[in-house]
Amino acid sequence: MRTWMRWTLIAGLAVWIGVGLLAAQQKKKEPEKLLFPSKFGNVTFLHAKHTEREKGDCTVCHDKLWPQDAKAPLNYREGMHKVAEAKKISCGACHVAGGKAFASVGNCNKCHAKPGAKG
Numbered sequence: 001m002r003t004w005m006r007w008t009l010i011a012g013l014a015v016w017i018g019v020g021l022l023a024a025q026q027k028k029k030e031p032e033k034l035l036f037p038s039k040f041g042n043v044t045f046l047h048a049k050h051t052e053r054e055k056g057d058c059t060v061c062h063d064k065l066w067p068q069d070a071k072a073p074l075n076y077r078e079g080m081h082k083v084a085e086a087k088k089i090s091c092g093a094c095h096v097a098g099g100k101a102f103a104s105v106g107n108c109n110k111c112h113a114k115p116g117a118k119g
């Protein structure tokens, strides 16, 4: 009986630590916005607004599309976004014809700050 209790205690403690670590990981503070510099005109990514639209669900993007690291590659520029749209990766997972948001074609200005940028 005493061994049983001891093991229950140890198992309970392990679960408690596990849940604590998981919570700590999810609590990594999200940025309000991120700036992606580009020769075609810098892109401001409204991070908090994007999360809000996904009802606070971080897993829509992390780590499926990107790790929680602004220094990690975005993998979006190849073929000026057409490759990402075809593969439904990076911003192209949503920003694609028939997707959740506007596709790149004809909408360069909605992301790139350079006035008069079009494609």
Ligand code: HEC
Pocket: 026, 027, 028, 029, 030, 031, 034, 045, 047, 050, 051, 054, 056, 057, 058, 059, 060, 061, 062, 066, 067, 068, 069, 070, 071, 072, 073, 074
């Ligand atoms: C719509 C997609 C999306 C959602 C939803 C999202 N993120 Fe992000 N997040 C990104 C992108 C894009 C980056 C930058 C990745 C890169 O540069 O490779 C990022 C980066 C980050 C970073 C790193 C910031 C830095 O300065 O290094 C943290 C921390 C982060 N996100 C936390 C969160 C948290 C917490 C949530 C949920 C509350 C969340 N994210 C939801 C897209 C998203």
Ligand code: HEC
Pocket: 043, 044, 045, 046, 049, 050, 053, 054, 060, 061, 065, 074, 090, 091, 092, 093, 094, 095, 100, 101, 102, 110, 111
């Ligand atoms: C999970 C889906 C999703 C991903 C991934 C995503 N977006 Fe969006 N984005 C949206 C939605 C939804 C809108 C608003 C709908 C619309 O205007 O078509 C939006 C709107 C925007 C806007 C207009 C300003 C705003 O936030 O309202 C910009 C700029 C933008 N996204 C840039 C990006 C960039 C850059 C990336 C990749 C780093 C990205 N998005 C990835 C869903 C996404």
Ligand code: HEC
Pocket: 036, 037, 038, 039, 040, 043, 073, 074, 075, 076, 077, 080, 081, 091, 095, 103, 104, 105, 106, 107, 108, 109, 110, 111, 112, 118, 119
């Ligand atoms: C949904 C937002 C979004 C739209 C729409 C968009 N872009 Fe981009 N673009 C980006 C982001 C973010 C980057 C930076 C990519 C990276 O770092 O991997 C980028 C990078 C680029 C680059 C590379 C620039 C450099 O300095 O290496 C070019 C060229 C480009 N875009 C052209 C276009 C053209 C042309 C259009 C319209 C047909 C367009 N973009 C539409 C977000 C967007």
